[in-house]
Amino acid sequence: MEEHGLDDPSLHLVSAFLAMEPSDSLISRARVCGGGLITEQVQEFIWDHCLSKAAGFHAPYLKNFLKKLITEVELEHGSVLDNLYELYAHHMTSIKDNSLVKSDEKVHKKISFLFPDGYSDLQSCPHSRVLVFPLQCSLNILEGDTGCSIWPSSLFLSELILSYPELFSSKSCFEIGSGVGLVGICLAHVKASEVILSDGDLSTLANMKSNLELNHLNVELEMPERNKNLNMVKCMYLPWESASESKLQDVMPDIVLGADVIYDPASLPHLVRVISILLSHAKSYSCRQVASDLAPNSKYGNGELHNKNQRNCEDLADVSAVAGTTINNYGSGDGPKEAPLAYIACVVRNVETFSYFLSLVDQAKLDIVDLTGSLKPASLLPYMHAYNEASIRLLRITCSR
Known part of the structure; x- marks a missing residue:
């Protein structure tokens, strides 16, 4: 993440994913990354920087995001990466019913603070200008x-x-x-x-x-x-x-x-x-x-x-x-x-x-x-x-x- 500019939409996409922002928000940022479309290159980025590093992530959240992502790409008549189909199929078989998820279940989010230009001299700003804090929170x-x-x-x-x-x-x-x-x-x-x-x-x-x-x-x-x-x-x-x-x-x-x-x-x-x-x-x-x-x-x-x-x-x-x-x-x-x-x-x-x-x-x-x-x-x-x-x-x- 250090290699991206602070206004880079790909950095915002990763930060939104780590913070478990709503799927619609992630899709919107994915479109920005692809110039309006969720291209194969954007899908590969999501796989490399989000999904492949999501071990222990809240499974229902991943399932809902994958469903939304695949649906949007198909509606655009685009090609969906095989990795995305396979991961979604895995979650479909392992999570039968979202209603079984408890409303007070805890999830792990990472809140990323992105320091804009002019703030890099603050004592609170790390060299990368990206400060990440993991937090265990309630789901709803x-x-x-x-x-x-x-x-x-x-x-x-x-x-x-x-x-x-x-x-x-x-x-x-x-x-x-x-x-x-x-x-x-x-x-x-x-x-x-x-x-x-x-x-x-x-x-x-x-x-x-x-x-x-x-x-x-x-x-x-x-x-x-x-x-x-x-x-x-x-x-x-x-x-x-x-x-x-x-x-x-x-x-x-x-x-x-x-x-x-x-x-x-x-x-x-x-x-x-x-x-x-x-x-x-x-x-x-x-x-x-x-x-x-x-x-x-x-x-x-x-x-x-x-x-x-x-x-x-x-x-x-x-x-x-x-x-x-x-x-x-x-x-x-x-x-x-x-x-x-x-x-x-x-x-x-x-x-x-x-x-x-x-x-x-x-x-x-x-x-x-x-x-x-x-x-x-x-x-x-x-x-x-x-x-x-x-x-x-x-x-x-x-x-x-």
């Missing part, structure tokens, strides 16, 4: 086991971390509702000083641990004394409704992250309470208490931030100003720490639920700023047709001062 995001699915906002936060590693490196980072662990893997990649992931579901936590190990990260399931092992990620069982203040105060992160955590109105008061406690206690910073008779200093909207933009910023200070962090402490353990902050990425699926979240944040006397138009990540997942960055809001939350 809509049928249970949602904590083991890859949600759009976790992809967005991962792009954000890899696009702005300077905002997260040497910082203690805590994620609420960590799901498959992709955000934590990206934080470890950019060398956050501490990565703590949490979830309130034990099966999700176990799957997350497996994904961290798949990516060669050491895992701690408890919270012992802090250490400097940058290859260590901590996992915490944290149901929001029963999370004790003393347990959360022991965490004291610089940055709190959350992806698609604004979904259940019943859980939102507990979520806001957790965020409030985490932001009110940092390593050497205490959030000033706001008198109960004062009006909350909550603000919402991108206001003064609208002229700032990701890598169009002239220097790191511009990026830092948009993100709400200070510049003088990056990479240094000396001097006072800036106040902790939270980045919450979400798709607004229900306006009433989102409004309820905003009202709870206001009641908790937290400041909230919409960074959606101001702090945009690079497009590192161009091969994902269904992933729409434009649908995702990025919120920054801090303690009122």
Whole structure:
């Protein structure tokens, strides 16, 4: 894959296959590779770079893709490679009934981040400009086991971390509702000083641990004394409704992250309470208490931030100003720490639920700023047709001062 340009449609095709994108998406990319047709040369490429290396791949997925591929070539009156017919026949005899596949069955995907021109100097960008993370996920995001699915906002936060590693490196980072662990893997990649992931579901936590190990990260399931092992990620069982203040105060992160955590109105008061406690206690910073008779200093909207933009910023200070962090402490353990902050990425699926979240944040006397138009990540997942960055809001939350 290193030999292909980052805009090469064949690279996008392989990346989409490894990520188990829908068959229609793969067919569309195959046509781009063949100039509109799925030629024999394109079929040979698919065989060499996808199918022949798919040992252990989810068999029903391969069967459906092969069926779609063969059907499309035949409709074009093209010649289908014998290898494709033979592999499809094998899957036809070995998989009798797709209905027997469990909806919560786990599959292995590989998420490839493709760094475009202008980003090769980032510390997060490998020499090949292709960064691949294997993940074990649930098969169907809509049928249970949602904590083991890859949600759009976790992809967005991962792009954000890899696009702005300077905002997260040497910082203690805590994620609420960590799901498959992709955000934590990206934080470890950019060398956050501490990565703590949490979830309130034990099966999700176990799957997350497996994904961290798949990516060669050491895992701690408890919270012992802090250490400097940058290859260590901590996992915490944290149901929001029963999370004790003393347990959360022991965490004291610089940055709190959350992806698609604004979904259940019943859980939102507990979520806001957790965020409030985490932001009110940092390593050497205490959030000033706001008198109960004062009006909350909550603000919402991108206001003064609208002229700032990701890598169009002239220097790191511009990026830092948009993100709400200070510049003088990056990479240094000396001097006072800036106040902790939270980045919450979400798709607004229900306006009433989102409004309820905003009202709870206001009641908790937290400041909230919409960074959606101001702090945009690079497009590192161009091969994902269904992933729409434009649908995702990025919120920054801090303690009122």
